[in-house]
Amino acid sequence: MDRPTEPGRARTSLEGRRASVTGTAALPKAVIVATGLYTPPFSVSNTELVEAFNTYVERFNAANAEAIAAGEVAALAPSSPEFIEKASGIKARYVMNKAGIVDPEVMRPILPERPNEEISILAEMAVEAARQAIERWGKPVSEIGAVICAASNMQRAYPAMAIEVQQALGIDGFAFDMNVACSSATFGIKTAADFIATGSAKAVLMVNPEICSGHLNFTDRDSHFIFGDVATAVILEAENQAKDGWEILGTRLKTQFSNNIRNNFGFLNRTAPEGIGAKDKLFVQEGRKVFREVVPMVSEMIVEHAGDIGVDPTGLKRLWLHQANINMNDLIARKVLGRDPEPGENVIILDTYANTSSAGSIIAFHTASDDFAAGETGLICSFGAGYSAGTVFVRKR
Amino acid sequence: MDRPTEPGRARTSLEGRRASVTGTAALPKAVIVATGLYTPPFSVSNTELVEAFNTYVERFNAANAEAIAAGEVAALAPSSPEFIEKASGIKARYVMNKAGIVDPEVMRPILPERPNEEISILAEMAVEAARQAIERWGKPVSEIGAVICAASNMQRAYPAMAIEVQQALGIDGFAFDMNVACSSATFGIKTAADFIATGSAKAVLMVNPEICSGHLNFTDRDSHFIFGDVATAVILEAENQAKDGWEILGTRLKTQFSNNIRNNFGFLNRTAPEGIGAKDKLFVQEGRKVFREVVPMVSEMIVEHAGDIGVDPTGLKRLWLHQANINMNDLIARKVLGRDPEPGENVIILDTYANTSSAGSIIAFHTASDDFAAGETGLICSFGAGYSAGTVFVRKR
Numbered sequence: 001m002d003r004p005t006e007p008g009r010a011r012t013s014l015e016g017r018r019a020s021v022t023g024t025a026a027l028p029k030a031v032i033v034a035t036g037l038y039t040p041p042f043s044v045s046n047t048e049l050v051e052a053f054n055t056y057v058e059r060f061n062a063a064n065a066e067a068i069a070a071g072e073v074a075a076l077a078p079s080s081p082e083f084i085e086k087a088s089g090i091k092a093r094y095v096m097n098k099a100g101i102v103d104p105e106v107m108r109p110i111l112p113e114r115p116n117e118e119i120s121i122l123a124e125m126a127v128e129a130a131r132q133a134i135e136r137w138g139k140p141v142s143e144i145g146a147v148i149c150a151a152s153n154m155q156r157a158y159p160a161m162a163i164e165v166q167q168a169l170g171i172d173g174f175a176f177d178m179n180v181a182c183s184s185a186t187f188g189i190k191t192a193a194d195f196i197a198t199g200s201a202k203a204v205l206m207v208n209p210e211i212c213s214g215h216l217n218f219t220d221r222d223s224h225f226i227f228g229d230v231a232t233a234v235i236l237e238a239e240n241q242a243k244d245g246w247e248i249l250g251t252r253l254k255t256q257f258s259n260n261i262r263n264n265f266g267f268l269n270r271t272a273p274e275g276i277g278a279k280d281k282l283f284v285q286e287g288r289k290v291f292r293e294v295v296p297m298v299s300e301m302i303v304e305h306a307g308d309i310g311v312d313p314t315g316l317k318r319l320w321l322h323q324a325n326i327n328m329n330d331l332i333a334r335k336v337l338g339r340d341p342e343p344g345e346n347v348i349i350l351d352t353y354a355n356t357s358s359a360g361s362i363i364a365f366h367t368a369s370d371d372f373a374a375g376e377t378g379l380i381c382s383f384g385a386g387y388s389a390g391t392v393f394v395r396k397r
Numbered sequence: 398m399d400r401p402t403e404p405g406r407a408r409t410s411l412e413g414r415r416a417s418v419t420g421t422a423a424l425p426k427a428v429i430v431a432t433g434l435y436t437p438p439f440s441v442s443n444t445e446l447v448e449a450f451n452t453y454v455e456r457f458n459a460a461n462a463e464a465i466a467a468g469e470v471a472a473l474a475p476s477s478p479e480f481i482e483k484a485s486g487i488k489a490r491y492v493m494n495k496a497g498i499v500d501p502e503v504m505r506p507i508l509p510e511r512p513n514e515e516i517s518i519l520a521e522m523a524v525e526a527a528r529q530a531i532e533r534w535g536k537p538v539s540e541i542g543a544v545i546c547a548a549s550n551m552q553r554a555y556p557a558m559a560i561e562v563q564q565a566l567g568i569d570g571f572a573f574d575m576n577v578a579c580s581s582a583t584f585g586i587k588t589a590a591d592f593i594a595t596g597s598a599k600a601v602l603m604v605n606p607e608i609c610s611g612h613l614n615f616t617d618r619d620s621h622f623i624f625g626d627v628a629t630a631v632i633l634e635a636e637n638q639a640k641d642g643w644e645i646l647g648t649r650l651k652t653q654f655s656n657n658i659r660n661n662f663g664f665l666n667r668t669a670p671e672g673i674g675a676k677d678k679l680f681v682q683e684g685r686k687v688f689r690e691v692v693p694m695v696s697e698m699i700v701e702h703a704g705d706i707g708v709d710p711t712g713l714k715r716l717w718l719h720q721a722n723i724n725m726n727d728l729i730a731r732k733v734l735g736r737d738p739e740p741g742e743n744v745i746i747l748d749t750y751a752n753t754s755s756a757g758s759i760i761a762f763h764t765a766s767d768d769f770a771a772g773e774t775g776l777i778c779s780f781g782a783g784y785s786a787g788t789v790f791v792r793k794r
Binding site: 027097100108109110111112113116117121122146152153154155156157158159160162163164166167173174175176177178179180181184187190191193194195197198200211214215253254255256257258259261262263264265266267268270271272274275280385386387388 | 424494497505506507508509510513514518519549550551552553554555556557559560561563564570571572573574575576577578581584587588590591592594595597608611612650651652653654655656658659660661662663664665667668669671672677782783784785
C-alpha cells in the first residue's frame with residue numbers, strides 16, 4: 001500500500017467555525033473548571049534506578065562473559081545518575097511499585113492481579129485524581145454527562161476503563177476510552193469541549209491514568225529512566241453555567257505517522273508467538289529523530305495557532321508543555337517565546353515526576369496555575385508518539 | 398472504594414441542544430455520506446469449527462484420562478454445528494487466518510508479525526474498508542479533517558491505529574483511537590458528528606477494524622463460535638456540503654459498568670506474570686446474564702430515544718442492530734416494533750459474519766440500505782461490553 005510521508009495539518013479549532021457563525025446563537029464554549037492529581041506512593045531516585053541497572057549490567061556481562069569475549073554478545077554499558085539528569089532533566093519518578101523496579105533480578109513493577117470485583121489499579125488512580133477535581137469544582141457528579149479515559153495504555157480492552165471510573169464515581173451518561181499516546185489529554189480536552197459545545201454533555205470528566213513503568217524496558221540504558229506513574233483529571237463545563245475556571249481560547253490537534261516511538265505489545269501477539277517477550281513489545285524510541293522532528297513541528301504549530309486566534313505567544317504568562325525531556329521542552333519554549341524563558345514561565349515537573357505521557361502537561365497546569373489573575377493567558381500543549389500534538393490556549397476567567 | 402451499582406442514563410442527543418437554540422445559526426448537522434466493508438478472505442463453517450474443536454476435546458480428554466478418572470480434571474464436552482446455530486444463529490464466520498483456527502493443535506489464528514515499515518494488519522483492513530467508502534463518497538480525501546479508529550481491540554498502544562490509517566490514505570488533520578467494545582462504532586459516529594457540528598472537521602472518517610478471532614478462546618465450548626473478523630468504515634460530512642446520504646435524526650449513548658463481558662489481557666499482565674496465559678486474558682462472557690440485562694436496557698433505550706425525537710419506532714423501515722446473537726436481536730426487534738419483524742426488517746448478517754463486535758451494525762447498514770427512498774427512516778444500534786449502548790436514528794435524504 002502507498003504510504004505518503006508528509007500529511008499536512010488541518011485546522012481543528014473552534015474559532016474557524018465561530019467566525020462563520022452569523023446568527024445570534026454561538027456554540028456554548030467549554031471552560032476548564034477543575035483539575036486533579038494523583039501521585040503514587042513511591043519515588044525512585046536516579047541513584048536508586050542506576051544502582052539496580054548497573055547491578056543488572058554486571059550480572060548480565062558476567063553471565064555472558066564467554067559469548068562477549070567471543071564477540072557473539074555485546075557487553076552492556078553501565079549508566080550514571082549524571083548521564084540521566086543531563087540527558088533528560090529527570091531526577092526521580094513516582095511509581096506504583098518500587099520493589100520490582102529496583103530489584104536487578106526483576107526489573108519491572110510487580111502489581112498483583114485483582115479479582116474482577118475489585119476496581120482495577122488504573123481506574124483507581126483515575127478515580128483518586130477525579131475525586132480531587134470534583135472536590136475543587138464543588139458541584140455534584142450528577143452534573144457530569146460523560147467520562148473520557150484518555151491515556152497511552154489501557155489496563156484491558158473491555159469493559160472500558162472510563163466506564164469503571166464512571167461507576168466508581170456514580171456518574172450517569174456515557175463513557176469511553178481514547179488513546180493517542182502522550183497527546184491523549186489535549187485530544188480528550190478537545191473532544192470534551194466539542195461534546196459540551198453541541199450539548200451532548202453539560203460537563204465532562206476527562207482522566208489520564210498512566211502506569212508508564214508497566215510498558216518501560218528497565219534493562220535498556222537509553223530509556224529506562226524516562227517514565228513515571230501518575231493520574232490526572234480535568235473537568236470541563238459549559239461556559240454559561242461555570243463559575244471561574246479557564247476559558248478555552250482555541251484548541252488544535254495534529255497527527256502525523258511515525259514509527260520513531262512505538263510499542264508492538266498487543267492482543268495479536270498470541271497469533272505470532274515467536275515475537276512474545278521481544279524488546280519491541282515495550283516502549284522503543286529513536287530519541288534523536290524524535291527530538292529533531294517533533295521540536296519544529298510543535299513550536300511551529302504553537303506559533304501558527306496563536307497567530308490564528310490573535311494571541312501573542314510572547315505574552316503568554318505560562319507554558320504547560322508535555323513533560324518529555326528538559327532539552328526538548330527548553331528548546332520549544334525558546335522558539336515560542338523568542339527568548340529564554342524566565343524562571344517558572346516554562347513549567348518543568350520532569351525533575352520529580354519524569355515523563356508521565358498524557359498526564360505531563362496536566363500536572364504542570366495543575367501545580368502551577370493558582371497564581372493567575374483574570375485575563376492572563378497560558379498554553380497547555382502535548383506532543384509525542386503518533387506523532388501527535390495538541391494545543392489548548394486558555395485564559396483565566 | 399464505593400461502587401454504586403446502577404448509574405442511570407444521560408441524554409446525549411443533539412436535539413436537546415437544538416431545541417434551546419433560539420438564534421438563526423443552528424449547528425451544522427452531520428450526514429452519513431458513505432460506508433465501506435472489508436470482508437476477510439476465509440470463511441469457516443460451523444462444521445469446520447466443530448471438527449477442530451471436537452478433535453481438540455478428544456485429545457484433551459485422552460491426554461488427561463487418568464486425572465479425569467480420578468476426578469481431578471473435568472472432561473471436556475464435544476460440540477455440534479446444530480448447537481451453535483441454535484444458540485447463536487451463526488452458520489459461518491470470516492477470518493484473517495483459517496489454518497490455525499481449524500488446527501486442533503493450534504486453536505488460534507496465525508498472523509505472522511510484520512516489520513514496522515509495513516502497514517499493520519488491522520490498519521490494512523481498515524484502509525480497505527475506508528477506500529471503498531471514499532470511492533462511494535466520490536470526494537477527495539483532502540475534505541476529511543479527522544480519522545477515528547473505533548474498535549474493541551487495538552493492534553498496539555502507540556502509535557495510534559487511526560494515525561497509521563490516516564497516513565496510508567494521505568489524510569490531513571488529526572486522528573486517534575477510541576474503544577468502547579461492541580459499541581465503538583456508534584460512539585465513533587456520535588463523536589464524529591460533534592466534531593462536524595462544531596466545525597472541528599468538515600468530514601470525518603470512522604473505521605472499525607476487528608480481528609475478533611485474536612481475542613477469542615477457541616478451546617471454550619460456550620464462546621469459540623461467537624466471533625468473526627471484518628472491517629467497516631463510515632464517512633460523515635457536514636449537511637451543508639453533503640449530497641445525498643443519511644440525515645442523523647438523533648444519537649444517544651449510554652454506559653453502565655458490568656464484568657459480564659470482560660477480557661483482562663493488557664500491558665500490565667507482565668507486572669503479574671503468574672496470570673499470563675490464563676483464560677481471563679481472552680474474551681469471557683456470562684452469556685445468560687448479558688442476555689437478561691442487555692435486552693431490556695437496549696430495547697427501552699431505543700423506544701425512549703425514538704419518543705424523545707418524535708420518531709415512531711414501529712414506523713422504522715429497518716433495524717440495523719449490533720449482531721450479537723439471533724435470539725437477542727430478535728427479542729430486541731420485537732420489543733421495539735411491538736410485533737414480529739417482517740422478513741428483512743431486522744437485518745441479520747450473523748449467519749455469515751457472526752458477531753464482529755463494533756462492526757456488526759455497520760455491516761448490516763452497509764449491506765441492507767440501498768433500497769431506501771428519501772424520507773424513510775431506520776436505526777443503527779450497538780450494544781455490548783461495558784455495558785455500552787448507542788442509538789443512531791437516520792433518515793434517507
